[in-house]
Amino acid sequence: MKIQIRNGRVFEEQGCFTEKTLYILDEKLVTEAEYFKGEGREEIVDANGSYVIPGLTDVHFHGCMGYDCCDGTREAFEAMIDYEVHQGVTTITPATMTMPEEVLLQVARAARETAASKGRVLQGLYMEGPFISMAKKGAQNGAYVHKPDLEMLKRLQEASGNMFRAVVVAPETEGAMEFIKEASRSVTVSLAHTAADYETARQALENGASQMTHLYNGMNGFTHRAPGPIGAAADHESCRAELICDGQHIHPAVVRTTFRMFGDDRMILISDSMRAAGMPDGDYELGGQKVIVKGTQAVLEDGTLAGSVTNLMDCVRTAVKKMGIPLGSAVKAAAVNSAKAVHIFDEFGSLVPGKYANVVLLNENLDTEQVYLCGQRIVG
Numbered sequence: 594m595k596i597q598i599r600n601g602r603v604f605e606e607q608g609c610f611t612e613k614t615l616y617i618l619d620e621k622l623v624t625e626a627e628y629f630k631g632e633g634r635e636e637i638v639d640a641n642g643s644y645v646i647p648g649l650t651d652v653h654f655h656g657c658m659g660y661d662c663c664d665g666t667r668e669a670f671e672a673m674i675d676y677e678v679h680q681g682v683t684t685i686t687p688a689t690m691t692m693p694e695e696v697l698l699q700v701a702r703a704a705r706e707t708a709a710s711k712g713r714v715l716q717g718l719y720m721e722g723p724f725i726s727m728a729k730k731g732a733q734n735g736a737y738v739h740k741p742d743l744e745m746l747k748r749l750q751e752a753s754g755n756m757f758r759a760v761v762v763a764p765e766t767e768g769a770m771e772f773i774k775e776a777s778r779s780v781t782v783s784l785a786h787t788a789a790d791y792e793t794a795r796q797a798l799e800n801g802a803s804q805m806t807h808l809y810n811g812m813n814g815f816t817h818r819a820p821g822p823i824g825a826a827a828d829h830e831s832c833r834a835e836l837i838c839d840g841q842h843i844h845p846a847v848v849r850t851t852f853r854m855f856g857d858d859r860m861i862l863i864s865d866s867m868r869a870a871g872m873p874d875g876d877y878e879l880g881g882q883k884v885i886v887k888g889t890q891a892v893l894e895d896g897t898l899a900g901s902v903t904n905l906m907d908c909v910r911t912a913v914k915k916m917g918i919p920l921g922s923a924v925k926a927a928a929v930n931s932a933k934a935v936h937i938f939d940e941f942g943s944l945v946p947g948k949y950a951n952v953v954l955l956n957e958n959l960d961t962e963q964v965y966l967c968g969q970r971i972v973g
């Protein structure tokens with residue numbers, strides 16, 4: 594199968610858009626020369642001025658459509674994949690919660706089986722807890738908080754076939770600095786659910802941590818005499834920072850300021866969605882705790898925000914339409930930087946020849962018109 598997508602404004606890795614034709618041969622993007630050498634039935638798509646962007650990568654979300662990563666079943670992963678790809682979120686590394694090791698092992702095994710049988714969407718897992726601080730646990734379940742434990746991480750990597758791409762750590766906890774030095778050799782170490790001050794976070798970043806999990810949420814704030822982990826992350830030029838852009842977790846002015854402070858090369862948009870994403874209002878569960886969902890908010894019974902009920906494509910729309918982030922910067926943060934953060938950028942995350950043809954067409958209003966998953970049209 595060969596597809597030409599003509600007359601689109603095509604996203605470039607630097608964050609700009611160029612009018613050009615995109616060439617797809619079977620499951621990959623190819624050069625014009627390779628395309629015309631290739632065999633197969635041809636389809637010509639007129640993008641008619643639409644934005645043509647790479648499929649997004651959500652590195653940090655817990656669930657959707659009534660399912661959660663921690664259900665630990667193939668059924669859950671398959672339902673999550675199905676929902677996400679139809680939104681244009683074509684690669685995912687769903688996040689576990691602070692849970693007992695037996696539960697995490699079951700999630701690891703189910704993810705491994707799903708990834709082997711269900712194509713190229715499930716690219717890994719994200720371990721949010723249990724290596725966090727009780728003081729900043731947020732919606733994580735305090736009953737299962739555990740000090741950083743390399744052996745536990747190894748057991749989980751073994752069960753999953755090395756699918757854990759990132760692990761969250763509170764750097765002030767017992768043994769955290771040693772853990773960060775070792776773990777960062779093989780996975781991304783991300784800081785959050787932490788009461789760390791500037792100095793402790795700075796040391797963690799020097800020891801190999803390279804990312805901030807949902808910046809601002811689950812950590813001390815950024816104030817003029819106590820810059821905390823946010824100031825340490827801004828100072829450390831290779832550190833990327835996640836932002837939940839559901840319009841609930843972070844004020845638009847803070848989103849704009851953070852893009853300026855870090856630059857759009859270092860921002861990662863995430864949804865941090867829980868199982869109610871894509872579902873009606875009602876009572877749900879997250880990490881063994883009751884969550885009440887109403888409109889665009891999900892909260893624990895005490896009012897603590899408990900993940901979002903959005904998806905990453907909607908976060909891009911929110912960032913652009915309600916927060917004033919340029920579309921090129923938002924797509925960079927949700928496709929390029931996120932793919933780099935979980936080490937899949939050589940195959941996904943931008944529209945250059947050689948990568949898998951995960952492509953989304955958005956109209957002027959940023960509504961999804963078409964989605965291609967590895968060269969197959971699944972929406973539009």
Ligand SMILES: [Zn+2]
Nearest residue numbers: 653688721865
């Ligand atoms: Zn989360």
